[in-house]
Amino acid sequence: MGxxxxxxxxxxxxxxxxxxxxxxxxAVLDRRLLRDAGLSAAEYTLLVPLSEAPGGVLRARDLGRMVCWERSRISHQVIRMEKRDLVVREECSEDARGSMVRLTDAGRTAIVAAAPAHVAAVRQYFIGALTxxxxxxxxxxxxxxxxxxxDDDG
Structure with a gap:
């Protein structure tokens, strides 16, 4: 080694x-998100790609890749979000081992309500600081x- x-x-x-x-x-953005919208950063992180996906549904594995999370973290967070009726898990029709995560009406309402204040905070603390x-x-x-x-394979 040199x-x-x-x-x-x-x-x-x-x-x-x-x-x-x-x-x-x-940390600042997470606190604002919780205060303004009652969502955790983890919830918001998963709601964004789900809200942008066709039909509001993504394979759990793909959702994990999109947000750079391990399978166990996705699984635990989805369980917590199901309890809040933000998402539901469904069986994957193509692969019995896989599962799909679908945005519920309550989840869509939550992300639509949270996004304006979150974008304003991003603009205030990040975009606004740059020329x-x-x-x-x-x-x-x-x-x-x-x-x-x-990538994941090294």
Whole structure:
């Protein structure tokens, strides 16, 4: 193994900014979501892709991949959300081992009610802190970072 190539001051500032902002921004947005809409961040995380899916239904495995969650986390969260009547689980007609997660009317009502305040908070704490030029750079830059990350298979 070669000699370690340490981060220079500019690189370290960018990296520290990234690792410091994400948990704090997420915490602020999560608290606002709970206060404004009565939804946990985990609930909102699953309601968004379900609300955007055709018919409001996704295979549990695909939902997990979309939000980067392990199978057990999806399973436990869906059980909690079923108790609140936000979603229902259904058998998968193509594969008896799989299950489908369907958005209920109550789930759709919850996401429709929560989205405006959540978007306003994202705009207040993230979008509003950036210039137009920074927005043009940050989106593509973060997409490139994501593209470099290994998938589940390494």
């Amino acid at each position: 000699e370690t190539r340490w981060l220079d001051e500019r690189e370290a500032r960018a990296w520290r900014g990234m690792i410091n902002v994400m948990p704090q921004l997420t 137009e030029a920074e927005l043009d750079v940050i989106g593509p830059a973060l997409e490139r970072v994501l593209d470099r990350l290994p």
